[in-house]
Amino acid sequence: MTRPQHSDALLVLQDGTVLHGYALGKIGTAGGEICFNTGMTGYQEIYTDPSYFGQVIINTTSHIGNYGIQLGLEEESAGVKIRGMVCNFFSQTYSRHLADESLQQYFEQANIVGIHGIDTRQLVRHIRDKGVMNCIISSAILDPAVLLAELAKVPDMNGLELSSEVCTQETYELGSVDVPERFKVAVLDLGVKKSIVQNLANRGAYCKVFPAKTSFAELQAWNPDGYFISNGPGDPAAMPYAVETVKQVLDTNKPLFGICLGHQILSLASGISTYKMHNGHRGLNHPVKNLITGLCEVTSQNHGFAVKADEVQDHANVAVTHVNLNDKTIEGIRRTDKPAFSVQYHPEASPGPHDSRYLFDDFVQLMAD
Numbered sequence: 001m002t003r004p005q006h007s008d009a010l011l012v013l014q015d016g017t018v019l020h021g022y023a024l025g026k027i028g029t030a031g032g033e034i035c036f037n038t039g040m041t042g043y044q045e046i047y048t049d050p051s052y053f054g055q056v057i058i059n060t061t062s063h064i065g066n067y068g069i070q071l072g073l074e075e076e077s078a079g080v081k082i083r084g085m086v087c088n089f090f091s092q093t094y095s096r097h098l099a100d101e102s103l104q105q106y107f108e109q110a111n112i113v114g115i116h117g118i119d120t121r122q123l124v125r126h127i128r129d130k131g132v133m134n135c136i137i138s139s140a141i142l143d144p145a146v147l148l149a150e151l152a153k154v155p156d157m158n159g160l161e162l163s164s165e166v167c168t169q170e171t172y173e174l175g176s177v178d179v180p181e182r183f184k185v186a187v188l189d190l191g192v193k194k195s196i197v198q199n200l201a202n203r204g205a206y207c208k209v210f211p212a213k214t215s216f217a218e219l220q221a222w223n224p225d226g227y228f229i230s231n232g233p234g235d236p237a238a239m240p241y242a243v244e245t246v247k248q249v250l251d252t253n254k255p256l257f258g259i260c261l262g263h264q265i266l267s268l269a270s271g272i273s274t275y276k277m278h279n280g281h282r283g284l285n286h287p288v289k290n291l292i293t294g295l296c297e298v299t300s301q302n303h304g305f306a307v308k309a310d311e312v313q314d315h316a317n318v319a320v321t322h323v324n325l326n327d328k329t330i331e332g333i334r335r336t337d338k339p340a341f342s343v344q345y346h347p348e349a350s351p352g353p354h355d356s357r358y359l360f361d362d363f364v365q366l367m368a369d
């Protein structure tokens with residue numbers, strides 16, 4: 001297969017590795033934390049997921065761009081959130097009758113810089129061995145030494161609070177026209193994906209979405225039946241404001257459900273700390289064991305931090321409900337003294353398999369009870 005020819009581009013890693021490829025998207029320079037996603041579909045959902053804010057994504061599936069972009073429907077937030085993209089074969093043309101435009105056009109409009117023609121298999125093996133690191137991509141500066149100096153300015157993800165940058169700045173409300181509204185859910189938006197709010201609304205939850213730094217008093221003033229703590233970017237340990245809000249929510253004894261960053265915040269509010277993983281989990285086929293049913297779920301994942309497993313046993317009011325079968329990391333917890341639970345993975349699975357969507361039903365059931 002021939003690769004579309006463009007101008008040259010460079011990818012420079014924090015450890016000094018330099019890789020040569022071709023430009024895609026906007027001509028320019030972009031730096032961030034380099035992460036790999038192993039999903040074979042769903043690139044548009046990935047690029048618009050606010051949890052990827054500040055990150056450069058390697059798509060390990062070898063063909064990217066070939067089904068184009070569908071505006072609106074397949075976007076997980078208003079616009080692209082990733083910093084940059086790395087792939088092997090990049091297709092400027094697409095074949096899908098529902099597509100509105102090409103990925104190249106989409107990235108150009110969103111000012112996203114990318115690189116293709118990279119041996120992503122070799123690159124991922126390198127990162128997998130050395131661990132997560134920052135990188136810089138450029139199609140404007142082709143001097144590795146200059147790029148390394150620029151790379152030094154890219155902030156470390158450790159200690160970074162990003163939710164307040166990507167969350168809604170105004171509250172908004174969302175329900176479903178097809179399902180009778182049975183419950184009011186206050187959504188704390190730490191960088192929420194659209195499909196999560198939609199999954200709640202589809203089950204009769206009338207949602208009000210609040211900015212990340214909303215005080216508990218303001219959430220409570222709306223008198224919700226339950227609280228949802230969303231996914232989002234950055235380091236959970238850098239978000240004491242959200243931990244404080246969740247502690248106050250727990251005191252109300254109303255149902256609380258957290259996904260990904262929301263799971264990490266519930267853990268912190270329960271006295272369990274988080275850590276940065278050697279490499280995160282990002283893909284659509286991570287096996288997770290549900291310890292209550294004994295069944296394995298194939299899950300969609302996107303996280304770089306995790307909850308410390310060895311600290312959970314010191315907390316009698318926290319039970320582990322889900323475990324990752326690849327590396328035994330904690331995938332879900334439940335408070336034994338409160339109607340509160342959370343998962344590290346993505347039950348909305350947009351993209352991904354729908355094995356775990358029952359968790360939204362469990363949350364609705366908690367509110368019904």
Ligand SMILES: NC(=O)CC[C@H](N)C(=O)O
Nearest residue numbers: 051231232260261304305
């Ligand atoms: N998807 C998420 O909510 C990600 C949570 C957090 N930013 C992490 O990387 O672990």
